Amino acid sequence: MFDIFKSMMKEEWRMHSSLFGHSGFALFPGFIFLFTFLVCLVLPVFREIVSDAGIALGMHYFFLLVGGMVGAFGLMGREFMNRRFGQASLIAYSSRTLPVSERVIFLNFLVKDVVYYFFLYILPFIAGFALAVKLVLPSAAGSFKFSLLTLTLFLSFMIGLSVVFFLSTVYAHSGKTVIAGLLLAFPVLVFASGNFNGETLYAHPGLAFYLAPSETRYLLAPAFLILVPSALSLIFLKVDYPQVQKSFSNSFSGLSSRLGSYRYASFVAKDFLDLKRSEGGLGKIIFSFLLPATLVWVLLSALGNVIPALDSLLLFSLVLGVLSSSMYNWLTEFDLFASYAFLPLKVSDVIKSKLDIYALLNVVPFVFLLGLGLRTEPYTLGPSLLVFLSISFYMVTVLVYLTGLYPSVNLYNGKTFALYALSIVPVLILNIVLSILGPYYLLADLALLPVAVYLLGRSFRKWDGVENPQF
């Protein structure tokens, strides 16, 4: 069993380093470190309005969210890899040829991902944070317990991961529409029931242990939340046997003719079917988008209660814009340009079709935000919608410019990731600062639009000019 694990680690490492060269991939955690460090340099300012416990709270929820997103994404990320490398994840498929059960393989797969994420994200994050605290807040260094923090942030990440993994297993087994309906009802419920208060937030299992490490019993809750859902998911794992041929009656033609003479009708129809027929179905949208968005809203609205200086709705619009831009990642998950290179199409045609679908999908968060704003803070609704739209648009253009049709692969390149973070993080920080000053300062985001339009034009030329030998 350990042999399988070792080979998987090697396979993953080779895959990434063959894409970007060893240094490109190895730089990735380096940049996570650097950026956490740089962002944390503003901690002294931040500590004026937020308590240390509040900072810990933010970090724990952030990692819970990251874990959840990784869990949701892991389900889809494989699609691309399968296509890019054929069925080249040989080991993952070897259960058909080796006397090893699917379950063992999958468990290995999961552990491998966790180990990778631990070294790629969590450890560099803590290191960056620790260094920044030591440098700019030497007096407070004692009040942050770094090794404990490493443990509890890791636990938060794992809780997010295993809960989403569990939900997806339930989803795979049960009547999908029923579950999708229930999941969809969750945001609506939160939406209807008003805000949670600060105390509920501090009950986060990892956080509770961080704040009171002497209470070992606090460890029980995270252990339970990680082990039980994972175990259940593994037991009830539903493996999509690739040797079974799947058939569908033709829904493509009907779909695309309904879109009339719209230029990218066939792509929209195809992408819809990709989403619907791939593992997880349309429920993926809920897992990877509505669920995290709801979680963020719960968190931010409570944070707004605790720290009056922060405007929950404005911050939420900002996060919603960031989350939206991740939709571009999974929109591009199913395609290789090699499938179209011999047709009268350019790379920019495919990108444009994706962007149209992206714009269409943005209607969902837009409406969500609109409803939320009307209910909670009608007076900041205008700036909030502006923040959401401009951040979502700006971020997706940066993503397109830097990564073209392959964001989920190219972002692992250290240099690309650095450029990405450099173009995004300052804008986000500026937005947070402006939102504290007052909602109408955020009209400044209008300036992002011409930048985005310019960048988009550059992107089309850039990617049409690049030959795609690898894909």
Next chain:
Amino acid sequence: MIEVKGLSKSFGNVKAVDGVALSVGKGELFGLLGPNGSGKTTMIKMLTGQIKPGFGSLRVHGVDVLKDPLRVRELVGIIPEQETPPSFLTAEEYLHFVAKIRKLERYEETCEKWFDFFNFGDQKNVLCKDLSRGTRQKLMFAQAFLHEPELAIIDEPLINLDPVMQRKVKDFLRGYVKNDGTVFISTHILEIAREICTSIGIIYKGKLVYTGRMDELGLEGRNLEGFFLELVGQPGEKQANYETGITGMIARE
């Protein structure tokens, strides 16, 4: 239909195609022969405007490929070396997808015809990712001829097809050029060239070492294999490396 001069392309310090000049007239079935890695796919990608040459000029179907690569791909039917139809469309949906991209009307019947021709109508509702490689190759074949092009450019046809289907494809291609179509195929299988090509070019390490009409080759008493090996290498020494089995595979490098 195809006019190429001084065509070169390097990848790093590998000269994949090196100073190739050739021309293919209307109604010809031209075979570009060469062992693996000799530059056939690179040639085809340049002909169809998928990659840009380092040097040289190309006219295909009367279009300057460098100026208007999209127009070339509109006119020509292309079968790429690797079959990668989108995963989650069914075989039939994929053909309809291509037809829509090519802005065809009333394509349903044409698609039907291809399912019949290759005898895989029972697979038309199966997702492309679940099709066998052979079936996917049939699909790629159908895809290339949907718009009834006057010129077809095909990279390594037939490798995944069974002998019955190979026969069908060869007969189809011969019929196609008889009706004024033009075909450019690349292959490392001499058998195919011997059977169906009207003219051939032999490429080796990026250089075109021979071009000529099949009937002027003077093959009586010699076989194409021997001729090829003579051109391509020092026969005595190299022969051991080449597999010249019944299928006529000439090289596996």
